[in-house]
Amino acid sequence: MxxxxxxxxxxxxxxxxxxxxxxxSVPFITACIAIGKNxxxxxxxxxxxxxLLVAVLYKxxxxxxPHYIQSDKTLKCMFFWGIPKFFKPESGPLSFLDxxxxxxxxxxxxxxxxxxxxxxxxxxVIYLLSVGVIATTLKRYECRRCTYFQCPSNSVxxxxxx
Ligand code: SF4
Numbered sequence: 412m413x414x415x416x417x418x419x420x421x422x423x424x425x426x427x428x429x430x431x432x433x434x435x436s437v438p439f440i441t442a443c444i445a446i447g448k449n450x451x452x453x454x455x456x457x458x459x460x461x462x463l464l465v466a467v468l469y470k471x472x473x474x475x476x477p478h479y480i481q482s483d484k485t486l487k488c489m490f491f492w493g494i495p496k497f498f499k500p501e502s503g504p505l506s507f508l509d510x511x512x513x514x515x516x517x518x519x520x521x522x523x524x525x526x527x528x529x530x531x532x533x534x535x536v537i538y539l540l541s542v543g544v545i546a547t548t549l550k551r552y553e554c555r556r557c558t559y560f561q562c563p564s565n566s567v568x569x570x571x572x573x
Contacts, residue, residue: 419571420556423478427489434548435490437541442524445534449527457523464516469494472513474501477558489553504561 439461447454469491473479478488480500485493505513521542528535554566560573 418556419558419567420553421558423487423489425487425492428487428492431489434541434545438538438545441534441538441541442528445527445531445538446524449530453527460523461520464520467516468513470498471509471516472505474498475503475505475509475559475561505563510563 442457443454446457473486473491476488479486479496480502482488482496485495487493524538525535528538550564550566554562554564556567557565558567559565560567
C-alpha cells in the first residue's frame, strides 16, 4: 500500500484551532464553575494563574515549535490563532529547563482546581473525563503526525522524520 504524499501536519487550519479550544474549554469551564461556587476571588486568581502559566508555556515550549518558528509575526496553530510572537523563536532542541518548566506548568494547570472539584464529585468526574479526552485525542491524532520532533511526546515514526 502506498503512503500518503505527506502524512505530517505541516500547517494548522482555523478549524483545528476552533476544535481544540472547544475541547479545552470543557475542563476549564468545569473548573471555573467549581471554584466560582465557592469563591469569586479564587475564580479570578485561578484565571489569572492559568493565563500566566500559558504565557510561560508559550515562552519555554512554543518558541521551539516549527509552527511558531515558521509563522510570520503572529502564531497560527491549533491552540493559538493570531497571537503575536512576543518571544524570539528558538530553533535548537528543548533544554532540560525548557522541558521541566513545560511539565511543571502543565501539571499545575491541571491540578490547581482539584481541591474545589473534590467538593463537587459530579464536576470532578466531568473534569477528569474531559482532561482524559484531551490527552488521549492529542496522543492518538496529533502526536503521530506532528512536525514538532523535539517534543518529548512526539510519536512520528522515525522513517517519516527528516
Ligand atoms: S502547535 Fe503546540 S507547541 Fe506548537 S506553537 Fe502551537 S501550542 Fe505551541
